[in-house]
Amino acid sequence: MNMANEVLEITEFTRIYLAIFYSAVAAFYTVRIILMKRSNAGEIIFPGKRFCSTWWNHISFRFFRATIWLVCLCRLFLPAVDNYLGIVESLQMKAVILTGIVLLTLGFISTIMIHYKLGKQWRSGIDPNGPSELVSNGWYRYSRNPMFVCVAIAQFGFFLAMPSLFSLVCLMIGLYTLNSQALAEEKHLFILYPREYKDYCSHVRRWI
Template sequence: MIRSHLLTLTYCTQRIKTITGNVEGIYEFTRLYLAIFYTFVALFYTCKIIIVKKSSGHEQVFPGQRFCVSWWNHLLFRLFRATIWMVCVFRLIFPNLDEYLGMFAAMLNVPVMFAGNILLTCGFLTTIIIHVSMGSQWRSGVDPQGPNSLITSGFFRFSRNPMFVAIGVSQLGFFLALPSIFSLLCLIIGIVSLYRQALVEEAHLAQVHPDDYAHYSAKTRRWF
């Protein structure tokens, strides 16, 4: 009987160590992955904007007039994207930084953080695919001179704002990968900014292509 209890206790102890080790392992992996991931994101967008502008000879980023809705959306989104990048890099160098992020201890488990990494990666890979499919027609913000025509094929067959959906999924993934007050705040502000920007861009398209956009929006959902 005593031996049986000892074996059970030993087994439970080993299981606890295994689970704890797995959590610590994915936690440290995610710490490294987030730093590398957002560094790559920053390089990707910087290089894309420079290369496309140089090859086309046209501006690619249109934040809008100062203090307009689109301008504020771009400012907030850039600010939080830069903040996320810096936090992820600095927490790799200074692990104790996590103490100030307001971590949700109950969510620090393997399934949640693993799902976060997957959503984060899939969301960004989808944005890259959409970027490539749009080619030189890609713009950030509202181009007052365009677009010359609507894109209604590919991902745009299923959503009027597939890029924003993918970014939103990636933002949700970040929250799950780093469950904290900080990442929740980033998620809320990111989703609100995407929603407000979608309204601005849809209004512009409805003005430039009233008939085509009315037909397109009638049969295609805003999100998914």
């Protein structure tokens, strides 16, 4: 089998995989949030005041997550959509695409693991009344923002799995919003746990 056929086959596989993958992501977060709201009997989504930086982070991330899902679904049924995504032909290689799929999958699986490790403490955004305790064990022994690191890995994997100007824009905006949100959340934790969080920051890096 020549290289052109290999790329064609992996591209067709990726169309199916990405459509299923992002549908599973959408289903996971929808079910997870519904169940947690019932379990906690309260709100768990905190975008912040309208038009503040964290609100824009929340809106941007939701918009691009929904857009990625829709694009992946459209690619499955309408392959010609690729003509409008700015595909980077130099990265259309089997090894690159497979690496992207692996990173995308591992990033999401790791994110799920952290979700369940946090349990009822997990929140989307900054809860003005929380968290009830500073989490510094498990994944948080190695990074102050392990969930964001895993999301960033998954986003980079998406770029490699579907190398294009579209996925590059999604990656850049995703990294920017993750960094902006991390800074806002750390500021909140400094207020809640001034001494404890300062000590924690002194020996654990923001990312990796």
